[in-house]
Amino acid sequence: MAAIEAILFDAYGTLFDLRSAVTPHTAKLGDRADRLAALWRQKQLEYTWTASLRGAYRDFEAITQDALAFALAAEKISDPGLAAGLLQSFHALAPYPDAEATLRALKARNLRLGILSNGTPEMLSQLIASQPFAALLQPVVSVDAVKVFKPDARVYRLGVETLGIAPGRIGFVSGNAWDAGGAAAFGFQVFWINRAGQPAEYDLAGRATVLSALGELPSVLEQKTS
Template sequence: MNSSVKAFMFDVYGTLFDVHSVKEKCDELYPGKGEEISFLWRQKQLEYAFLRQMMGRYDTFINITRDSLKYALNTFKLEYSKENEQSLMAAYKNLSYYPEVENVLTQLRHKKLAVFSNGSRDMLETLIHNSGLSSLFDEMISVDDVKQYKPTPASYGYALHILGLEREEVLFLSSNGWDIAGAKNFGFKTAWINRNNLPMEELSLEPDRVYPDINGIVEWR
């Protein structure tokens, strides 16, 4: 593909990194409950970010992640301890990245590569450093710098400012349909990484491309 794209900007959680890789640690601490905890934890994490944005009560993603974990444990009537919380929060800073990620990023090094996440820097930078992928990125952009969660236009506007490019020169990638809709609404080119084979969001904002994993984006190089 003859592409005018100058930068590839990646969402992090669910796109590059498997958020449900924490279920192993959850299972270790709460046998037989790992998958349930992991899925509810992620669900509430997103919900709390959206609710706080709508209510004008911003808090950092690390605090939201901790609150979501507490909710999940309370829902399943599981014992909470500070030690278990610290262990599970540490697991969230050591998520596994998807198998194809390193190879694809390496192929795209001739373009500007950035991550753009709702994760606060105390989560985001630690995760990417621990993964060994940090040298592959030119920018690590967090919404915490402007206290505006995706999918607000202000959040994408901040990311564009950091990149110093035009909207149409950026390809934004996310596994989250709501994030893709937000980025498309802002004016980015978009590629939905539909890892779970989900239906399209009914928001009248379709992505430019849909791929089952990030291997497909090399056609934009």
């Protein structure tokens, strides 16, 4: 196995906790909060895949808004102020508690660290700018450059072209199984963060290193290179 020279991270659901978009609004949402969060994410992903298959790209900002509108309608919620607040929260997601320490540990190993995400450049800039680890992540690559969403191979190829490193020397980290599967098929060395302990799919058990938390990554990398 080739030595890893750089690591690309997915942003949404990997470094940043999607549930934190809904948490500030649980008082208003009550027992609908979990259903809304799950449906919002489900439709967000569905709309990206449908857009790619149809060759009708709409950026992640528009798709995120449409997905939220559907989720709110499904829950029979008509509250423009709440909708605006949820979108604002999505643009300021909280990182997972182990994200910063993980990134700093990896940077100490002289690895290049970056992001490869469905988010627009503006969304990603807003998401990362206020974080203490922002300077550790360079490059931050958006699918906007190729106008197709993951898991299309063109997205992962964009990561290769941006880094100028062969796929087999790039580590890719995602908390989304479908994304990890796409990256593994492309040829990256993949680390799937399976926080929910869900069954393996997309042949990830054989093609990826499966972790239960982001914080396990530095020690696992050390074991692979020792």
